[in-house]
Amino acid sequence: MNVPPLVSMLVSVLGGGAAALFVATLGIVGPTRVRDAYGTFRERARDASKYLGLLVVVLLVNKFARDVGPEVSWLLGWNVTGLIYAVEGDFVMHVQSLATPTLTAVLSAIYLSGYVFLLTFPFVAYFVATDRRPLKLTAVAYAVNYGIGLCCYILFISYGPRNLLPGQVESLLYVTYPQTQILTRQVNVNTNVFPSLHTSLSVSAALVAVWTYDEYPVWAFVAPVLASAVAFSTMYLGIHWALDVVAGALLGVASVAIADSVVDARVDETSST
Amino acid sequence: MSTSRLSRRSLLALTGVGLTSGCIRQLESTFSRDHQQQLSFSIKTVPADADAVATKVARYLATQLQRVGISASVVPVSREELLRSVLLNHDFDVYVYRFPLPWDPDFLRPLLHSRYAPDVGWQNPFGYGDLSLDSLLERQQAERGVVRTSTLTDAQHRIVENQPFTPVAIPHTARATRPDRVDWPVDEPIHSVAAYLGARPVETRRFPSRVPPTAAVGNVTANESTQTTPTTTDTTTDAPQPANRLRMTITDARPTENLNPLSTPFRSDGTFIRLVYDSLGRVLDDEMHPWMAASWDWLDDDSSTLAVRLRDDLEWHDGNAITAADVAFTFRFLADTSLGSLDQLVPSPEYRGRASLVDSVSAASSREVHLSFGDVDETVALRALSVPILPEHVWEPYARPTSVSWLDGGRVTEALVRNNLEPVGSGPFRVTGTSFRESLSLEPFDAHFLATQTLDESLARFEGGFAFDGLEFIVAPSGGSAIKLLSSGVVDATAGLLSSDAVKSALATPDISVRTGVSRWCYHVGYNLRKPPFTNPRFRRAVARLVARPYLTESVFDGRAYGVMSPLATTEFSPTGESWTTVLEELRFVGNHQTGSLDTSSARSMFEDAGYTYSKSGELLVQR
Numbered sequence: 009m010n011v012p013p014l015v016s017m018l019v020s021v022l023g024g025g026a027a028a029l030f031v032a033t034l035g036i037v038g039p040t041r042v043r044d045a046y047g048t049f050r051e052r053a054r055d056a057s058k059y060l061g062l063l064v065v066v067l068l069v070n071k072f073a074r075d076v077g078p079e080v081s082w083l084l085g086w087n088v089t090g091l092i093y094a095v096e097g098d099f100v101m102h103v104q105s106l107a108t109p110t111l112t113a114v115l116s117a118i119y120l121s122g123y124v125f126l127l128t129f130p131f132v133a134y135f136v137a138t139d140r141r142p143l144k145l146t147a148v149a150y151a152v153n154y155g156i157g158l159c160c161y162i163l164f165i166s167y168g169p170r171n172l173l174p175g176q177v178e179s180l181l182y183v184t185y186p187q188t189q190i191l192t193r194q195v196n197v198n199t200n201v202f203p204s205l206h207t208s209l210s211v212s213a214a215l216v217a218v219w220t221y222d223e224y225p226v227w228a229f230v231a232p233v234l235a236s237a238v239a240f241s242t243m244y245l246g247i248h249w250a251l252d253v254v255a256g257a258l259l260g261v262a263s264v265a266i267a268d269s270v271v272d273a274r275v276d277e278t279s280s281t
Numbered sequence: 282m283s284t285s286r287l288s289r290r291s292l293l294a295l296t297g298v299g300l301t302s303g304c305i306r307q308l309e310s311t312f313s314r315d316h317q318q319q320l321s322f323s324i325k326t327v328p329a330d331a332d333a334v335a336t337k338v339a340r341y342l343a344t345q346l347q348r349v350g351i352s353a354s355v356v357p358v359s360r361e362e363l364l365r366s367v368l369l370n371h372d373f374d375v376y377v378y379r380f381p382l383p384w385d386p387d388f389l390r391p392l393l394h395s396r397y398a399p400d401v402g403w404q405n406p407f408g409y410g411d412l413s414l415d416s417l418l419e420r421q422q423a424e425r426g427v428v429r430t431s432t433l434t435d436a437q438h439r440i441v442e443n444q445p446f447t448p449v450a451i452p453h454t455a456r457a458t459r460p461d462r463v464d465w466p467v468d469e470p471i472h473s474v475a476a477y478l479g480a481r482p483v484e485t486r487r488f489p490s491r492v493p494p495t496a497a498v499g500n501v502t503a504n505e506s507t508q509t510t511p512t513t514t515d516t517t518t519d520a521p522q523p524a525n526r527l528r529m530t531i532t533d534a535r536p537t538e539n540l541n542p543l544s545t546p547f548r549s550d551g552t553f554i555r556l557v558y559d560s561l562g563r564v565l566d567d568e569m570h571p572w573m574a575a576s577w578d579w580l581d582d583d584s585s586t587l588a589v590r591l592r593d594d595l596e597w598h599d600g601n602a603i604t605a606a607d608v609a610f611t612f613r614f615l616a617d618t619s620l621g622s623l624d625q626l627v628p629s630p631e632y633r634g635r636a637s638l639v640d641s642v643s644a645a646s647s648r649e650v651h652l653s654f655g656d657v658d659e660t661v662a663l664r665a666l667s668v669p670i671l672p673e674h675v676w677e678p679y680a681r682p683t684s685v686s687w688l689d690g691g692r693v694t695e696a697l698v699r700n701n702l703e704p705v706g707s708g709p710f711r712v713t714g715t716s717f718r719e720s721l722s723l724e725p726f727d728a729h730f731l732a733t734q735t736l737d738e739s740l741a742r743f744e745g746g747f748a749f750d751g752l753e754f755i756v757a758p759s760g761g762s763a764i765k766l767l768s769s770g771v772v773d774a775t776a777g778l779l780s781s782d783a784v785k786s787a788l789a790t791p792d793i794s795v796r797t798g799v800s801r802w803c804y805h806v807g808y809n810l811r812k813p814p815f816t817n818p819r820f821r822r823a824v825a826r827l828v829a830r831p832y833l834t835e836s837v838f839d840g841r842a843y844g845v846m847s848p849l850a851t852t853e854f855s856p857t858g859e860s861w862t863t864v865l866e867e868l869r870f871v872g873n874h875q876t877g878s879l880d881t882s883s884a885r886s887m888f889e890d891a892g893y894t895y896s897k898s899g900e901l902l903v904q905r
Binding site for chain 2: 082090172187199
């Protein structure tokens with residue numbers, strides 16, 4: 009029997025992400041670092057467990073809320089779709105005027121696999137890094153992103169440009185690769201576009217990457233470029249408004265700032281006792 | 282933006298009054314009387330994911346309204362939210378969506394009669410009130426033949442002149458199939474009870490063991506032509522497909538969330554309900570035929586009472602016997618789902634028009650039920666026989682009042698809001714499972730009369746029954762992904778209507794063919810006549826003249842629709858003649874209706890003629 013489209017999509021998206029992860033682990037982290045850190049794996053995991061645990065809890069809550077959220081949102085939420093369009097107008101249409109089949113293919117891959125890689129590589133890289141703080145920062149920043157994002161999704165109802173402006177803004181990802189929608193439906197609800205979590209998480213990952221320049225100079229360069237490409241792809245593919253991306257970027261920065269204060273405080277606390 | 286400049290009179294008022302609190306109110310009213318603002322309202326519709334055609338029509342209308350100086354914005358909301366706010370809460374300015382077109386024009390009566398304006402559901406959602414139209418609508422239901430046609434012509438004149446809503450188009454349907462997998466009956470639209478019952482598997486796919494080689498060949502070519510993720514492995518055996526299930530895609534996930542026949546926000550054209558619930562009669566070839574009923578006759582001594590005899594040995598899906606008491610219960614329940622327990626009636630918003638035809642109902646014996654009608658002609662009266670028959674033992678407990686957060690005021694019973702995901706009907710299919718927003722599974726109901734009884738001529742086509750072991754509906758997020766599922770062999774056909782983009786990709790995919798037909802949907806612009814400026818028929822007529830149907834049918838519907846001015850335009854009741862042409866001519870698009878380009882200055886003077894004024898910057902002004 010044939011492979012169901014959902015499975016084949018999952019395989020290719022995660023496959024792409026995993027391949028990038030493998031290459032980056034070899035190239036950026038390097039086998040030496042992994043080997044050096046090997047003996048301390050358990051201890052490192054215990055050290056960061058509090059923060060990783062927080063992320064897991066937030067993700068579980070998020071998963072549950074995705075089913076209930078939209079219903080609550082229709083009751084409480086403020087439909088800002090029209091407002092966003094009134095503010096930014098046809099910006100996304102102009103972005104799409106750049107469209108070529110090659111660019112669509114590249115940005116679709118970045119939106120799906122590039123994003124997965126950008127978010128997961130930090131866990132690998134920072135887990136074996138000399139400085140253990142970035143791993144905690146990353147976990148907390150992601151958790152804050154999801155937490156605040158979820159609140160926004162309940163407070164604001166917003167459909168993306170492809171849903172408000174059919175015919176003007178192309179739903180490039182789903183028109184070019186219809187099967188991807190079967191996958192993204194599993195993780196996204198189409199009323200949840202403000203802010204762009206793709207953007208915010210990418211920005212958070214990129215910021216932490218810049219902070220870790222000393223340890224991973226290549227990643228400090230790659231991550232911001234990839235994050236920008238992810239943010240751009242969300243507009244190019246007609247999924248997000250420019251305002252979603254701006255709000256997402258702000259959320260990404262704020263999340264790292266919050267993570268910074270949280271993780272700092274904990275470190276001080278433990279060191280002082 | 283319009284400014285809130287103080288007029289001279291307001292200034293005088295301001296200097297003239299002292300600063301007591303009572304005067305503040307007076308000052309406000311003086312202020313607001315002079316205060317004019319740009320007219321601004323929202324157009325509710327569904328997002329492109331749900332129905333790109335509706336979104337596009339709404340966008341087009343918003344753009345035209347902006348050209349004539351009205352600040353109109355499109356507010357996309359989900360299907361169920363749209364139906365809740367428009368049909369249940371009447372909380373909207375303007376909406377763009379579609380309503381189902383039943384086979385008999387009597388649907389216009391609940392849709393537009395003023396006595397239904399306080400009702401919910403597809404009962405006068407516009408809040409339209411027109412005594413002349415009321416009497417025409419009452420008359421037509423008692424008439425037949427040319428007399429009725431003439432009354433309906435008059436009714437359409439009034440409707441089109443007054444524009445309680447502006448019809449836009451009746452689209453063609455398009456659905457994609459795999460002819461190499463399933464043979465569909467030629468005369469029935471796919472996704473109808475008759476088509477499912479008549480569908481036959483194509484022999485080559487009956488043997489599960491042979492599936493990998495045969496299916497793979499077709500799929501490799503399909504994938505190449507659409508250059509997508511190669512499906513390289515044939516080794517996934519973790520989800521073996523049952524050998525003989527008919528699998529369909531739906532793009533509208535609502536049937537996986539709610540299967541309550543009375544739940545307006547979740548109902549569409551009623552096909553899913555008809556699969557699960559039987560009715561006394563069924564419309565086949567535009568005529569009501571006995572279905573659960575063995576036969577019916579008008580009583581000799583009372584020509585307004587119909588005696589309906591049920592077939593023998595009818596059973597509910599839970600094994601209980603169906604009696605005439607269930608039928609009598611159904612009509613009482615539709616008329617008042619609280620069964621008299623509340624101080625007011627709580628009718629079902631679904632089937633309201635049809636149930637309203639029946640004055641009273643009684644079970645004459647366990648097999649026979651008597652329905653008495655008011656002043657209603659036979660053809661119209663028979664409409665009442667198409668309501669789903671509900672089991673009393675299941676529904677009676679749900680007559681309790683309840684409250685739901687999404688309903689603004691009004692009484693509601695549990696019966697109207699329950700999900701009913703394990704429906705007990707008596708239809709040819711039984712629901713075996715639902716997966717929220719993912720799938721709905723049914724299996725043929727073995728004790729159904731189609732399977733167990735000898736059938737007369739009108740039902741002879743259903744001889745042999747459903748040819749598969751199961752019927753499954755899988756939610757695809759879009760038409761495009763539905764075609765993908767179809768080409769990769771996960772499903773056998775699409776049940777939901779395909780967008781023009783999806784039709785194009787279906788036609789470009791080998792092994793897939795597209796079946797088209799005329800739909801029973803009317804896309805329209807609905808106005809809320811409960812609030813200004815929509816109270817003003819001149820305003821509505823002016824808005825109606827911003828709609829360029831030939832342009833829309835070509836560009837939005839891709840040529841696959843009839844542009845219509847009346848919802849009966851595609852029926853035998855479509856008016857003809859000079860006076861009709863004049864009525865239509867008066868509502869002609871202002872501009873070039875082929876290119877859709879608006880003659881802005883004429884359009885603006887049209888609004889001026891309707892009594893509106895413009896600011897210097899071209900904004901249409903209203904008093905605030």
